[in-house]
Amino acid sequence: MSAAPVIRVRDLDYAYGRQPALQGVHFDIQALDFVSVIGPNGGGKSTLLKLLLGLLSPRRGTVEVCGGPPSKARLKLGYMPQRVELDPRFPVTVMDVTIMGRLGLRPTLGPYRRRDREAALAALEATGAADLCARPFSELSGGQRQKVLIARALCGDPEILLLDEPTASLDPTVQDDLYALLNRLNDTRTILMVSHDVSMVSRYVNRVLCVNRTCVEHCVTEIPRELSLLFDAREELRLVRHDHDHTDHPPAGGACHD
């Protein structure tokens, strides 16, 4: 691919105090990539996301988003945090939450305009949550909440979606729905998603970054048809090679290895 990458990370180090969280992270993400960021808990996945958002600043190295520093590109990003961080007793409806995605695209003073409400509703329709619009956010099920938070990330019409564990603690059928939705969104948007499970993700994503202090890219290769028949798979299977040693440092550059 010859176009400039939408996200460019070079020799990135980050530490909380003296505790290194990320070391020598180095990768490019191209427009319309669907990237899954996997790795163990505490491995630095969310930290990486926060660095891409400009919520944290690197100790060393550079992060570029859409050709500039992350803080300048924020309105081009749609971010979905882990929902555990939100106060369940706060009196807000689904619409109240979704329309927050329109902040920054409107004047600071005064209420949201009709344009904002229409965009929020369209985003809820895209994620299949439009009928929940007037419900209190706290009364929703886990899957419904994820859909609303994705709609919130969407309604600012971002070029890149950054999702922090969008499928955490969802049952498999709801997860399937959500991945199908993300797959559709990927037609027009770059998606970078933190996820626990490799198995589900591998069907849709075209790249996998494994973050465990260091960052290693895994190849996603399609399994030959004959082999997938052995697994009795209804859909196309993909293989994510995950054969590096987590205790070792990756080879220089952290490029695709096997």
Add this chain to the structure above:
Amino acid sequence: MIEFLEALGRHAFLRNALLAGALASVASGVVGTYVVTRRITGIAGSLAHAVLGGMGLAIWLRTVHGWAWLTPLHGAVFAAVLGAVIIGAARARGGDREDTVISALWAVGMAVGVLFLFLTPGYKADLMTYLFGNIVMVDPETLRLLLLLDGVILLVVALFYDPLLAVCYDEEFARLRGVRTDAVFTLLLLLVALTIVTLIYVVGVVLVIALISLPVSAVGRFSRRLWQMMLLSAALSSVLTTAGLALAYAADLPAGAVTILLAALVYVLAGVAAALKRRA
């Protein structure tokens, strides 16, 4: 009750007190909704007590050093704004020291207040007034001040409703959408400070904290939107201050303390009602 209504017709001070209670309820209902949902009752308590320091200092300067132009209200506003800015800066700089700053402000404010009132001859008895206020002593000028406060609060909330909600609900997300969250949060703290200063003048430090948290929490269990919570808590506060005044008048008790206990009772009953509703 009829006795109270008759007295209301006879005494202007009771009518003023009733009006002061209603006006204070608008401010405490609206600002209290932010304080409760954003979980900053600690900050509100801290600012309320920091105000004592400013008042004490102003009274001392006025009495002992003859700064006749300086009223306790000036000192209170100064202390509250200073406190809000200090807490806002402590938050913006991050780290886990925010709650230490809040507690320190609380303690230091009270200590400064007590010290300067001790150094000022003839002011010892007044500390109780600042703690519990005296709603039956409200004059027309104070009522105008309350009306002005309500106007300022409603105007700011009307202009900043959406960013304020976003910052209270999900500050990180708001920042990512380009909202200047530290500025918006400091604006909220200034609103809290302004409300506390004015209400202390009318109802005292302790009742301010009660009004800002108890009715709001009570209606919070039954509100689906932030503005509903504001409306309902302002209405409930008005009922509580009126009932408190009537009860205090009938039984010849201090109005502030009676109102606080009524508010606490309603808060507990609302909790019980919500628990029963959940079980049903």
